[in-house]
Amino acid sequence: LCGRWTALASKPSAGWNPSGSSATKPARNVAYFLCSFSDRDRFAAAVRMHWGIENQQHWVLDVQFGEDACRTRRDHSAENLALIRRIALNLLRHNGPPRDSIRRRKLRAALNDDDRLRLLLGQSSPATT
Template identity: 50%
Template sequence: MLDQGGDYLFALKANRPAMLAEVAAFFADPPEALAAHTTTEADHGRIETRHHRVTHCVDWIFGDRAEPGAPAMPGLATLACVIATRDGGPPSTRYYLSSARLAPQAFAAAVRAHWAIENSLHWVLDVTFDEDRARNRADNGPENLAILRRLALNILNTALPEMPVSRKRKRAGWSDNFARSIIGQMR
């Protein structure tokens, strides 16, 4: 990825407990003031405030204090933290590692872009196509069906954009004429 000009932005989760604890301790009491950016969004009847903080001081995470067996993070340039609060409820804190040297505003945009992909693709595939319950496990079957689901989703997304995908899928199953009209809109 890095050798082809791309960057990574990984969420740091509990499967690396020592690294997560070190990064959490760092953000709890940083040695210097950190660059920060706050966003507030009102969506789905709730208000969410996100406080983003980033640091480019990453050398301490490796060396003697590193977790044994921890994966090497080549090109690590940014550690970041998001503290999100919904409607005055308890805050949730997430930590991220990135190879890009991100300002807080750029980090906030990158994290939101990731969730946009999650919400617009993976959620739709799971809910509309019931992908998580697929039981095909042999050979190339899972990959082939995943490609067909994404192809079908792309076709459904481009045809009749004002109608929900789930409704278009159901109508195409009921009516051959409607299915032909959806397929006929492919370009």
């Protein structure tokens, strides 16, 4: 394998216990990586950073939009809804009063036509100025 990729320096792995595993029902997942660097600490930091970003976004999508509860399976509808949720999350994050939570911004947009239109157009709301 190393002969085919000249820049390949290591083949590290990372393991974790998924949620739902317990002492009576242990589970272990392992992911394998191909790296161009051999420093173990650098690899660990890169993996932690990647999964930290992934978990942060997926947690918010699940809590605010119920993404895990969505049972849409037909054709590309699940992918399309996931894209719409991510767009909505980005609009909510980047517009609205800075101190407001995503939940509050979502509620404000749901209840007020003017706030919803400002959010969709990317305009700042009067509460931000």
